Amino acid sequence: MAAVLGPSGWWRRWRRWRRRLSARDGSRMLLLLLLLGSGQGPRQVGAGQTFEYLKREHSLSKPYQVKTPVLQSRIPVDERGVGTSSSSLWNLMGNAMPCFLRDWELQVHFRIHGQGKKNLHGDGLAIWYTKDRMQPGPVFGNMDKFVGLGVFVDTYPNEEKQQEAQKRRYSPGVQRVFPYVSAMVNNGSLRYDHERDGRPTELGGCTAIVRNLHYDTFLVIRYVKRHLTIMMDIDGKHEWRDCIEVPGVRLPRGYYFGTSSITGDLSDNHDIISLKLFELTVERTPEEEKLHRDVFLPSVDNMKLPEMTAPLPPLSGLALFLIVFFSLVFSVFAIVIGIILYNKWQDQSRKRFY
Numbered sequence: 001m002a003a004v005l006g007p008s009g010w011w012r013r014w015r016r017w018r019r020r021l022s023a024r025d026g027s028r029m030l031l032l033l034l035l036l037g038s039g040q041g042p043r044q045v046g047a048g049q050t051f052e053y054l055k056r057e058h059s060l061s062k063p064y065q066v067k068t069p070v071l072q073s074r075i076p077v078d079e080r081g082v083g084t085s086s087s088s089l090w091n092l093m094g095n096a097m098p099c100f101l102r103d104w105e106l107q108v109h110f111r112i113h114g115q116g117k118k119n120l121h122g123d124g125l126a127i128w129y130t131k132d133r134m135q136p137g138p139v140f141g142n143m144d145k146f147v148g149l150g151v152f153v154d155t156y157p158n159e160e161k162q163q164e165a166q167k168r169r170y171s172p173g174v175q176r177v178f179p180y181v182s183a184m185v186n187n188g189s190l191r192y193d194h195e196r197d198g199r200p201t202e203l204g205g206c207t208a209i210v211r212n213l214h215y216d217t218f219l220v221i222r223y224v225k226r227h228l229t230i231m232m233d234i235d236g237k238h239e240w241r242d243c244i245e246v247p248g249v250r251l252p253r254g255y256y257f258g259t260s261s262i263t264g265d266l267s268d269n270h271d272i273i274s275l276k277l278f279e280l281t282v283e284r285t286p287e288e289e290k291l292h293r294d295v296f297l298p299s300v301d302n303m304k305l306p307e308m309t310a311p312l313p314p315l316s317g318l319a320l321f322l323i324v325f326f327s328l329v330f331s332v333f334a335i336v337i338g339i340i341l342y343n344k345w346q347d348q349s350r351k352r353f354y
Contacts (some may be wrong), residue, residue, distance in 0.1 A: 248301025
């Protein structure tokens with residue numbers, strides 16, 4: 001015979017059923033939130049304990065908002081990206097906020113295209129990590145004697161064309177095929193040799209056929225543990241291939257990221273579609289922590305850069321007065337000593353004659 005539950009029994013059973021249902025729904029909701037949140041969290045890259053975090057305040061992607069305080073641009077903006085198209089034109093785009101990341105990776109989605117054929121185009125674009133913000137100049141649109149890192153995508157062989165114009169045989173030590181990607185670290189003492197396509201100061205480089213391609217082209221600059229790596233994805237295979245790898249690169253923190261481009265007598269289109277900066281978290285040993293201390297001037301191990309000599313500060317009025325005063329006192333003292341020695345010498349000379 002079935003037992004009959006009173007009102008209080010039904011109430012207790014209903015409360016137990018609600019608790020079970022709430023716990024089950026809560027666990028499902030927590031799992032769903034974890035799954036959704038995992039797409040926005042850190043992502044592991046490469047081997048070892050290396051994770052990357054997208055830094056939106058140093059990045060540029062659609063929809064473009066270059067009028068915000070994050071970016072300062074002198075490049076026209078449309079739905080395709082930012083870039084140059086006319087001849088004899090320079091353009092700059094730089095971050096208005098300095099970057100204080102220790103290890104980072106910058107991914108650049110770009111496109112270079114135009115109507116010119118057989119090297120009848122130019123000149124190229126550059127990606128910067130420099131002490132100063134972008135300023136107009138001759139180095140792919142930016143200032144010369146910069147302080148920091150410059151990565152250049154050079155599309156016009158100036159040195160080769162000059163040799164051809166002079167009807168001289170062009171025979172460099174190492175043949176380079178353009179377009180050509182190179183990198184340079186400068187402490188403000190070096191000039192970029194545009195006539196020789198930066199050959200005297202380059203850290204390394206590689207050929208990169210990037211013009212008029214019908215698929216996306218990417219460049220990545222990775223700086224981890226003072227190791228600079230530059231890779232390209234320009235074959236439409238969604239695979240990175242090595243271009244430049246230089247150990248012992250010392251870059252200070254607090255510099256500005258930026259891009260620039262320039263066209264000479266010939267024109268081309270240089271489109272920056274997106275810039276994405278990632279913070280990389282890397283484990284360091286105590287020995288590495290000591291070795292990887294902050295530096296205040298860019299340098300490269302085993303590469304001698306001319307030292308910058310800072311101009312002496314002007315002397316104050318008091319310092320100048322003291323220098324003149326003690327100089328006069330020293331002169332008078334020297335004259336008196338000279339007179340005394342001269343008189344003694346004359347006395348000794350007279351005694352010899354007597």
